[in-house]
Amino acid sequence: MKKLDEKKIIDIFQRKLGNKKFISEDVEKFTLGKTKIIAKTDTMVQSTDIPQKMGLLDAARKSVIACVSDFASKGVKPEYGIISINIPKSISTKEINNIANGFKKACKEYEISIVGGDTNEGKEIVFNVCIFGKSDRIVTRKGSNKGDLIFTTGPFGYTSLGLEILLGNNKKINNLIKKSVKSVINPKPRLDYGLKNKRYFSSSMDSSDGLSTTLNEMSKQSKKKFVINKIPINRDLENYFKKHNRDFNSAIFHGGEEYEFVFTIPSKYRKIIIKNSILLKTPIIEIGYVELGKGVFIQNQNEEFKLKDLGWKHFK
């Protein structure tokens, strides 16, 4: 989840561990026997990833969900999981039960069998989840072409507001607030949509580090220009920000933790993927298109503004 300044630290690990031609991808791949295995690990740390008002059941569930989200973006079905937890000595049986129920819930929702793990004593709660599946081919982050259309699997921005509410003292409860808090504590990656539509995707990436980070990474890896002509925000959230005289771009593009994904398709697949979005009740949003060039730009009337990568920049 919250990561250190990756540029520096990951560089050191990559150099030392000899992965020279490293291309950043949502999942890990390795072959054992004749099987191409896909794996994803994610760590949730109490002091940096779990707001105090978030229960342990939701936190444990979300630690699995974070991995599922990456599998969803690549169109790979998770099959097995290994869970390691650190818990402080002071933990209660009730809390252990909540944690176990959270893992159980996520595994039931996404049909994952837990095959093992370990339990350790530590100063703070840490959930480390690793999930496994198989796939002969995954959609990469780098495959988009000129003329492709860019989509997201859902609206953005609720998590930023939700986190603000969870971390603050807001006492007001209305539908928007409920929805925003729920987006943080109960995210639902669009696994079905990824599984059923990956054949149409030219590229894809999980968006949980923030939409601006995702779009910039996909643009960079594809060596193409991404033009965004529609902001994926719902009316209720837009009205909220306008009413409070606040700019919503930061929430939409730089918040992160949406656990949606971004994908590009050749325009000929527009009809079928929209049809599938209705069938699977996944509210996909067409946000722009791919051009020759580089960088990510937001098109507003006749002007273009460069969208910088300002997602999880970790350890400011």
Added chain:
Amino acid sequence: MKKLDEKKIIDIFQRKLGNKKFISEDVEKFTLGKTKIIAKTDTMVQSTDIPQKMGLLDAARKSVIACVSDFASKGVKPEYGIISINIPKSISTKEINNIANGFKKACKEYEISIVGGDTNEGKEIVFNVCIFGKSDRIVTRKGSNKGDLIFTTGPFGYTSLGLEILLGNNKKINNLIKKSVKSVINPKPRLDYGLKNKRYFSSSMDSSDGLSTTLNEMSKQSKKKFVINKIPINRDLENYFKKHNRDFNSAIFHGGEEYEFVFTIPSKYRKIIIKNSILLKTPIIEIGYVELGKGVFIQNQNEEFKLKDLGWKHFK
């Protein structure tokens, strides 16, 4: 590494996560495609597993080694690894380099390719390692039969003395002290020996939770009596304990962290496994035999004493 009271906590997780017929084993198994995958995860936590005098390079290396040790006991070759680390904000580049070098060292020694992982901010250092291999069959903990011979892959007890020295203020340096400290900071699981001899083993188990725990678990799973007629202690360590008027049984049987393994064989394989121990320079020690009955007993002259399971009992 150091684990909570497992009876209670693991029971909750097993009940919730639906693994009803759970049999404790050194490694996890699952099938993807046609490949039977073997996995092992281990977590090393700074506050409970890393003595202050142990460097981060050795600690990082050991976090991989702990997993390799389980693979060694089952005769499975590790091929890939995923590493997750938590590090506090205050960590230095030098420390990051030490950590990366420790992982690199272990991976080079045991020919493991790291395929990914993640880096997170946390209150204390945590290394979570998961390694992968494949095997159609593993040696279980439960396969021993009446008349089988019981062996360990090395002498026990050095780690207990080594840990005592690392945690204390001992200023004296002699060969035994060096050897004992080295046994803690630089354990070397007998992977080659496990790989080349597993066909002869009727059962086996990694001993890092303590020899008494290992023997009791193997006896219990096999529903056989284990009779120990030779204590796997080297002369130098035995002399040290005698000189200081200390009982060495606790160090030998209940210390743990040796990263050796215990195995049983039908007696007809005695010659070949001893021959292989010379070839592979692995000092195996025959410590007893398997009988009908239950429990683990130390045979001393004509008397037998029950050996209780007093290894890592976690969270006293």
